Amino acid sequence: MSDAAGATTETAASFVAKAFSSRSFVVGFAITSLIALMAIVSFFWVPYDVTVLPVADRMKPPSATHLLGTDHFGRDILSMIMVGSRNSIAVALVAVGIGMGLGVPLGCWAAARGGWVDEVLMRFNDLVFAFPALLSAIMITAIFGPGAINAIIAIGIFNVPVFARVARAGALALWPREFILAARAAGKGPALITLEHILPNIATALLVQGTIQFALGVLAEAGLSYVGLGAQPPMPSWGRMLFDAQTRMMVAPYLAIFPGMAIVATVLGLNLLGDGLSDVLDPKLRRQR
Amino acid sequence: MTAYLLKRLLIGAATMVVASLVVFSVLEILPGDPAQLMLGMNATPDALEALREQMGLNQPLLFRYLDWVGGLLTLDLGRSYTYSVPVLDLVTERLVVSLPLAIIALVLSTAIAIPVGIFAAARRGRAGDAVSMGAAQLGVAIPNFWFALLLIYVFAVWLRLVPAGGFPGWGAGAWPALKALVLPAVALALPQAAILARVTRSALIEVLGEDYIRTARAKGMPRRRVLWRHALRNAMIPVLTILGLQFAFLLAGTIIIENVFYLPGLGRLVFQAITQRDLIVVESVVMLLVAAVIVVNFLVDLSYALVDPRLRIRA
Numbered sequence: 189m190s191d192a193a194g195a196t197t198e199t200a201a202s203f204v205a206k207a208f209s210s211r212s213f214v215v216g217f218a219i220t221s222l223i224a225l226m227a228i229v230s231f232f233w234v235p236y237d238v239t240v241l242p243v244a245d246r247m248k249p250p251s252a253t254h255l256l257g258t259d260h261f262g263r264d265i266l267s268m269i270m271v272g273s274r275n276s277i278a279v280a281l282v283a284v285g286i287g288m289g290l291g292v293p294l295g296c297w298a299a300a301r302g303g304w305v306d307e308v309l310m311r312f313n314d315l316v317f318a319f320p321a322l323l324s325a326i327m328i329t330a331i332f333g334p335g336a337i338n339a340i341i342a343i344g345i346f347n348v349p350v351f352a353r354v355a356r357a358g359a360l361a362l363w364p365r366e367f368i369l370a371a372r373a374a375g376k377g378p379a380l381i382t383l384e385h386i387l388p389n390i391a392t393a394l395l396v397q398g399t400i401q402f403a404l405g406v407l408a409e410a411g412l413s414y415v416g417l418g419a420q421p422p423m424p425s426w427g428r429m430l431f432d433a434q435t436r437m438m439v440a441p442y443l444a445i446f447p448g449m450a451i452v453a454t455v456l457g458l459n460l461l462g463d464g465l466s467d468v469l470d471p472k473l474r475r476q477r
Numbered sequence: 478m479t480a481y482l483l484k485r486l487l488i489g490a491a492t493m494v495v496a497s498l499v500v501f502s503v504l505e506i507l508p509g510d511p512a513q514l515m516l517g518m519n520a521t522p523d524a525l526e527a528l529r530e531q532m533g534l535n536q537p538l539l540f541r542y543l544d545w546v547g548g549l550l551t552l553d554l555g556r557s558y559t560y561s562v563p564v565l566d567l568v569t570e571r572l573v574v575s576l577p578l579a580i581i582a583l584v585l586s587t588a589i590a591i592p593v594g595i596f597a598a599a600r601r602g603r604a605g606d607a608v609s610m611g612a613a614q615l616g617v618a619i620p621n622f623w624f625a626l627l628l629i630y631v632f633a634v635w636l637r638l639v640p641a642g643g644f645p646g647w648g649a650g651a652w653p654a655l656k657a658l659v660l661p662a663v664a665l666a667l668p669q670a671a672i673l674a675r676v677t678r679s680a681l682i683e684v685l686g687e688d689y690i691r692t693a694r695a696k697g698m699p700r701r702r703v704l705w706r707h708a709l710r711n712a713m714i715p716v717l718t719i720l721g722l723q724f725a726f727l728l729a730g731t732i733i734i735e736n737v738f739y740l741p742g743l744g745r746l747v748f749q750a751i752t753q754r755d756l757i758v759v760e761s762v763v764m765l766l767v768a769a770v771i772v773v774n775f776l777v778d779l780s781y782a783l784v785d786p787r788l789r790i791r792a
Contacts, residue, residue, distance in 0.1 A: 320729035448623035
């Protein structure tokens with residue numbers, strides 16, 4: 189027991205050392221932590237309350253009192269961005285959760301079972317890929333009306349085949365390996381083998397894909413709320429802020445600059461983190477980058 | 478070769494059938510009464526009944542599905558509830574905006590991405606590689622509608638070179654119409670180009686590590702020639718795959734971008750149809766877009782066979 193614990197600490201330590209030698213990882217980790225921190229802080233403190241509308245202060249350019257200016261209702265842009273980050277993170281995170289929660293078991297099942305299960309799953313993948321996330325979001329909105337929950341469902345559905353594909357590919361490569369054969373010889377069933385041997389070995393690939401899908405989710409959520417299918421006002425969201433900024437761009441270009449920069453920073457941070465993680469965790473991938 | 482294509486064709490057709498079932502059931506069965514949805518909660522029972530009859534909702538489900546699919550196949554898409562014109566007319570009228578937009582964007586992104594990807598791969602690890610891949614990393618992170626807003630600000634508001642939005646129609650001549658499509662196409666193309674450049678680079682680097690590349694170099698073939706003759710062709714398969722997938726994203730992207738630029742394309746049509754609860758239009762346009770994605774993916778499968786002779790013999 190103590191041996192195992194010792195080994196874990198050692199690998200953890202070497203992981204951290206390796207991770208911080210990867211420039212992508214360091215930069216990505218720094219940006220992502222900053223955004224996460226901003227979201228957490230927003231629960232306890234924001235410069236100005238975004239639920240009150242001090243219309244007298246409307247459309248103020250950036251200044252010492254309002255660092256990033258105010259919008260057409262007089263709301264502080266910095267506060268809006270801080271509160272909006274919660275929405276972006278929550279939607280993208282839950283959508284990744286849905287994709288992993290459904291996709292990974294499906295992919296593992298297809299790899300373990302093979303045959304018709306595999307074939308059906310691959311065809312299901314083709315089907316979902318024929319519906320871009322935005323298109324399914326539009327269909328869902330046409331029925332249930334717009335909202336953050338429906339954005340999550342739409343993005344989540346699109347994530348399912350992505351994770352199914354990664355899990356299946358990873359598992360398929362593992363099944364013919366000797367240690368799996370040994371486990372089978374020891375009498376373990378496919379479910380137990382998947383749980384004990386397959387999953388730990390594909391976890392890194394799933395983690396890397398997870399950060400990429402997280403970034404795509406943030407982008408998709410921003411797009412959906414920009415066209416009015418995502419989070420509904422008064423809940424602040426980055427996409428919605430850009431929509432509001434568009435008609436006022438002639439007089440107040442700063443309205444469009446900062447929320448967009450928040451989106452770019454988040455997506456860039458997550459993508460760099462994903463790149464860095466795959467560099468560190470999977471040296472085989474490193475050659476290709 | 479024929480067996481391979483036949484299999485892909487069959488899969489494409491099957492996907493189309495299942496997709497049509499999904500679209501039909503999602504839009505017609507789940508929400509309860511489409512007539513109620515269209516007319517809203519305050520509709521009179523008489524009006525509801527009349528609309529149900531007009532939409533054929535009083536007929537059995539299977540019959541309605543077959544009727545709808547039959548309509549799709551014969552291009553009889555029914556009549557839009559709000560515009561009261563045939564849906565087909567609406568769609569073709571909007572397609573002359575969306576299709577050129579998507580094609581220009583695709584051409585533009587390919588024209589940018591492939592040279593950049595080749596350049597970066599040829600200069601792997603050097604400054605040129607780092608700069609172009611850094612730019613690509615940034616390009617992937619920029620939402621296309623935000624980029625569109627920045628383009629509008631710089632080129633329409635500030636420099637006044639092109640209109641900020643709207644579409645004059647092709648009737649007014651090709652030049653004003655193209656001018657209206659330039660910014661939307663660039664906005665659509667940039668993030669796609671960034672992804673494609675990254676894929677091109679990594680595919681090419683992978684191929685450049687193969688034995689036959691070393692052989693070609695060893696027999697004295699110049700670097701440049703090895704790159705263009707041997708490596709590029711073999712690196713095309715992943716590039717084509719991504720290109721096919723991107724078409725789906727491009728279509729989805731046009732929906733947003735058309736809203737940014739107020740272009741009267743398919744995306745705007747879908748949007749207006751949703752807000753007006755014009756389900757017949759939503760159904761048809763969604764199905765059309767899905768069909769386009771499936772057809773493009775089939776064409777990608779076809780092009781694999783063209784690029785890779787092994788596929789022609791094997792199957």
